[in-house]
Amino acid sequence: MAEIKTEIPVKTFNFGSTMKKIIPALALLCLFTTTKTSAQFGKLKDALNTGAASLINNKQLKLLQNNPITTNFDDCNKADIMPPSFGADSVKKQLCSIKSQYSAEEGFTLKPGFYTGTFKSFCLQAGTSGPDKGNGYLYAPLVGPKEKIANMLIANWEQHPEIEQRKVQLLLWAIVAKTNFSKLSPDLQLTAAKLLNKNDLSSLGSTMIDYLSGEAMSKLTANLPEPAKTIIEIENKIRGLMYQANASFDQIESLAMLGGIAPADPNFPGGVWGLHPDGYYVKYLPHSYSRTEVVIYVPQKAGTVKYLPVGDVAVPASRGCQRLGQSNLLVCEAE
Numbered sequence: 001m002a003e004i005k006t007e008i009p010v011k012t013f014n015f016g017s018t019m020k021k022i023i024p025a026l027a028l029l030c031l032f033t034t035t036k037t038s039a040q041f042g043k044l045k046d047a048l049n050t051g052a053a054s055l056i057n058n059k060q061l062k063l064l065q066n067n068p069i070t071t072n073f074d075d076c077n078k079a080d081i082m083p084p085s086f087g088a089d090s091v092k093k094q095l096c097s098i099k100s101q102y103s104a105e106e107g108f109t110l111k112p113g114f115y116t117g118t119f120k121s122f123c124l125q126a127g128t129s130g131p132d133k134g135n136g137y138l139y140a141p142l143v144g145p146k147e148k149i150a151n152m153l154i155a156n157w158e159q160h161p162e163i164e165q166r167k168v169q170l171l172l173w174a175i176v177a178k179t180n181f182s183k184l185s186p187d188l189q190l191t192a193a194k195l196l197n198k199n200d201l202s203s204l205g206s207t208m209i210d211y212l213s214g215e216a217m218s219k220l221t222a223n224l225p226e227p228a229k230t231i232i233e234i235e236n237k238i239r240g241l242m243y244q245a246n247a248s249f250d251q252i253e254s255l256a257m258l259g260g261i262a263p264a265d266p267n268f269p270g271g272v273w274g275l276h277p278d279g280y281y282v283k284y285l286p287h288s289y290s291r292t293e294v295v296i297y298v299p300q301k302a303g304t305v306k307y308l309p310v311g312d313v314a315v316p317a318s319r320g321c322q323r324l325g326q327s328n329l330l331v332c333e334a335e
Helices: 022-031 038-052 058-065 095-101 149-158 164-176 185-195 200-204 213-218 229-242 249-254
Strands: 092-094 107-110 113-123 137-141 273-274 281-288 290-298 305-307 314-315 325-329
Touching: 092 095, 095 107, 095 113, 095 325, 113 137, 113 164, 137 281, 137 290, 149 164, 149 200, 149 325, 164 185, 164 229, 164 249, 164 305, 185 200, 213 229, 290 325
Parallel strands: 092 113
Antiparallel strands: 107 305, 113 290, 113 325, 137 314, 273 281, 281 290, 314 325
16 A cells, blocks of 8 residues: 555634534424533423422432433534545555454554444434435544443453344333333343343433323323324334334334435535544445444554544534444455
């Protein structure tokens, strides 16, 4: 591979005007999904409180008001980005061709240059639209009250090739939907026991919410605006299916994934490059929520870097799209 002799300057965009253009529905979703707008989110808490008085206890109400995974676009570095066209004509080394340079502890060892590979990934937000080519994704860390458990599920899956990806996805949706793990099907409980320790399993069985009837949910969400109302209702329906031994993956997936395409933000088009805290640039090109193509650029000044995807989240600029948790599992044609 030819040596990269020059550094292409990073383009910094003005984001202030873009945020003013976000449509009202997406703004409401932002209020519901981020912890950084506490004053506005308090209105949703008040609405829940109004409908919840005789339906659930204070502990359950608090759980309902808080998201287990809070990673969102506010956690992304939106200043240090480069346009999708950057590196378009460069030769990109396939990560599948250098798997010998990978270790589960440190990931891939990458020298300056361009690299690409497709990794298995996971949906971390039920009730949102699937990825599409128009929306740009930036890196953010996995954060939230259940980040440790979610990260452990994805990281430990690497050591259990016998476990289907969809079973890990179901467990992640169960966490996002605040499902009581002690009420999951025996098969899912067995899968969770392989990937999590006893303390984590115990916490997932005692700090979650039961399924609420349709009448109860109607009263509980009567004062909520959209799309917050829809998300709470979808999470409740997912809990209901999770507690049914014969519920299928397809049934739960159809609830978790909304149809249609979320509006794109023109300041963050599909294929936008973002700076990772470790000094390299990364662009995310999702094929679906379960497969994410990753393109990496390591500048000369960064030297040799380590790339370990687990714990990284590809976050869309549109808050109506799915956040994609990355795994270390590389998809190669020969496999």
